[in-house]
Amino acid sequence: MEPNHDIAPLLQARALTYTRNAEPIFGPLDVSLHAGEVVLIEGDNGSGKTTLLKVLCGLLEPSSGDVLLHGAPLTLARLSHQVALLGHLLGLKMELSTLQNLHFAVGMGGIRPGITPRLALASVGLEGYEDQPLRTLSAGQKKRVALARLLLVPAALWLLDEPYANLDRTGIELVNRVLDHHARRGGAALITSHGAYAYTSGAPRRIALKTAA
Amino acid sequence: MKPGTTRAACVALLRRDLTLIWRRRGDALNPLLFSIIVVALFPFALGPEQATLARIAAGTIFVALLLASLLSLDMLFRSDLEDGSLEQLVLSPHPLSLLLACKIAIHWLTTTLPLIVIAPLLAQMLYLPDTVLPVLLIALALATPLLSLIGSVCVALTVGMRRSGMLLTLLVLPLIVPALIFGAGACNAAQAGLPFTAPLLWLGAWLVLALVLAPLAAAAALKISLT
Numbered sequence: 001m002e003p004n005h006d007i008a009p010l011l012q013a014r015a016l017t018y019t020r021n022a023e024p025i026f027g028p029l030d031v032s033l034h035a036g037e038v039v040l041i042e043g044d045n046g047s048g049k050t051t052l053l054k055v056l057c058g059l060l061e062p063s064s065g066d067v068l069l070h071g072a073p074l075t076l077a078r079l080s081h082q083v084a085l086l087g088h089l090l091g092l093k094m095e096l097s098t099l100q101n102l103h104f105a106v107g108m109g110g111i112r113p114g115i116t117p118r119l120a121l122a123s124v125g126l127e128g129y130e131d132q133p134l135r136t137l138s139a140g141q142k143k144r145v146a147l148a149r150l151l152l153v154p155a156a157l158w159l160l161d162e163p164y165a166n167l168d169r170t171g172i173e174l175v176n177r178v179l180d181h182h183a184r185r186g187g188a189a190l191i192t193s194h195g196a197y198a199y200t201s202g203a204p205r206r207i208a209l210k211t212a213a
Numbered sequence: 214m215k216p217g218t219t220r221a222a223c224v225a226l227l228r229r230d231l232t233l234i235w236r237r238r239g240d241a242l243n244p245l246l247f248s249i250i251v252v253a254l255f256p257f258a259l260g261p262e263q264a265t266l267a268r269i270a271a272g273t274i275f276v277a278l279l280l281a282s283l284l285s286l287d288m289l290f291r292s293d294l295e296d297g298s299l300e301q302l303v304l305s306p307h308p309l310s311l312l313l314a315c316k317i318a319i320h321w322l323t324t325t326l327p328l329i330v331i332a333p334l335l336a337q338m339l340y341l342p343d344t345v346l347p348v349l350l351i352a353l354a355l356a357t358p359l360l361s362l363i364g365s366v367c368v369a370l371t372v373g374m375r376r377s378g379m380l381l382t383l384l385v386l387p388l389i390v391p392a393l394i395f396g397a398g399a400c401n402a403a404q405a406g407l408p409f410t411a412p413l414l415w416l417g418a419w420l421v422l423a424l425v426l427a428p429l430a431a432a433a434a435l436k437i438s439l440t
Contacts, residue, residue, distance in 0.1 A: 057304060058304075059300065059303065059304065059439060059440065060440050061440065083304070085300065085301070085304055087297055087300060088297075089295075089296055089297025089300065090296070090297055091296060091297035091298045091300060091301040092296065092297075092298075093229065093233060093296065093298065094296065095232075095233055095236040095237065096229070096232060096233070096236075100229070100232065103225070104225050104226075104228075104229045106217070106225075107217060107221050107222055107224060107225020107226070107228075108217060108222045108225055108226070108301070108302075108305050108307070109217055109305065109306070110217035110221075111217070
């Protein structure tokens with residue numbers, strides 16, 4: 001699906017900067033993300049990719065500039081069910097089984113039609129791991145559980161921080177497949193990468209973050 | 214699209230936290246053991262005279278239980294912060310104050326309620342007169358949720374810091390002293406045969422105030438300390 005540029009972008013940032021303790025972290029930066037688009041943010045370690053995602057989802061206040069969601073200013077209250085964040089910390093409980101973690105995510109965020117936690121686990125290649133406590137899984141498998149959470153919740157906008165880290169070759173293909181599928185049904189995703197692996201299908205728009213000097 | 218309801222979110226959160234506490238039930242027993250040990254040590258230090266112990270019983274039990282629940286307070290948001298669940302909680306579309314109220318309720322039910330349940334046993338160990346026991350239990354039932362609620366605001370403020378335990382204690386202790394004075398005061402009044410309802414009513418009034426305001430303040434504090 002070609003991105004439709006006539007309607008208001010799903011997410012738009014204008015002249016966005018973030019400064020921590022008088023030290024500029026990134027920006028000024030303009031980003032716009034339309035439905036059906038996957039945009040890749042590239043930058044070296046410490047260039048502010050994680051901070052940018054946190055500003056875009058409203059966890060951090062930008063120092064200047066603004067973030068618009070569907071053309072209206074972003075606040076935590078307006079996020080409702082529209083944005084899903086996958087950070088370095090996966091937000092999963094090690095003591096609980098994969099299925100229990102996903103049931104919790106569904107309880108908190110709601111569920112897409114036509115999918116169940118079991119189906120989501122199967123589609124990230126973790127069939128048969130339903131009752132395994134998360135602590136017994138490898139780092140890559142935990143990441144897959146976090147991807148299954150994204151498949152379940154009804155958010156249209158995904159902010160993924162280094163989704164390729166810890167994943168093997170099939171895992172990387174899995175992320176790309178999941179992203180393609182999400183874009184095809186009208187979702188959008190902003191993903192960060194330090195460049196070692198990247199979203200390869202199609203030709204994603206790339207935004208380079210430079211370390212603020 | 215089927216967005217989840219706030220009710221479903223609260224149920225999911227309650228169920229998850231209860232399961233987690235059941236998995237780590239050894240940790241949940243710590244405050245219980247602590248308060249039993251503290252109270253058991255007093256007769257060793259002061260001698261076994263019934264009159265001496267009966268006079269300090271209510272105050273000792275009160276202090277032991279408040280300190281024991283203070284110990285577990287730091288755990289309220291710690292593990293959620295470390296695994297990123299707290300970020301997801303803040304980003305969830307439901308009112309954060311309501312979700313935090315659920316967490317505080319679970320914390321009180323699982324770490325402090327058992328302390329109140331063993332309070333009659335502790336009272337027996339220190340020869341607390343039977344007539345004072347109901348007053349002690351009512352005072353504890355009012356003062357300990359107050360500690361959990363006030364404490365949650367302080368925990369939310371300090372959760373982003375490393376080694377916040379000391380700071381947390383310094384923040385919470387002055388705020389909880391009035392609850393101690395009124396709670397233990399009611400018991401002492403009952404023991405001396407004086408009217409004791411006024412301090413209990415004060416505790417009740419504070420508890421109602423904290424029930425309304427503390428989750429809101431904790432939510433605001435948590436947003437500050439996550440940024």
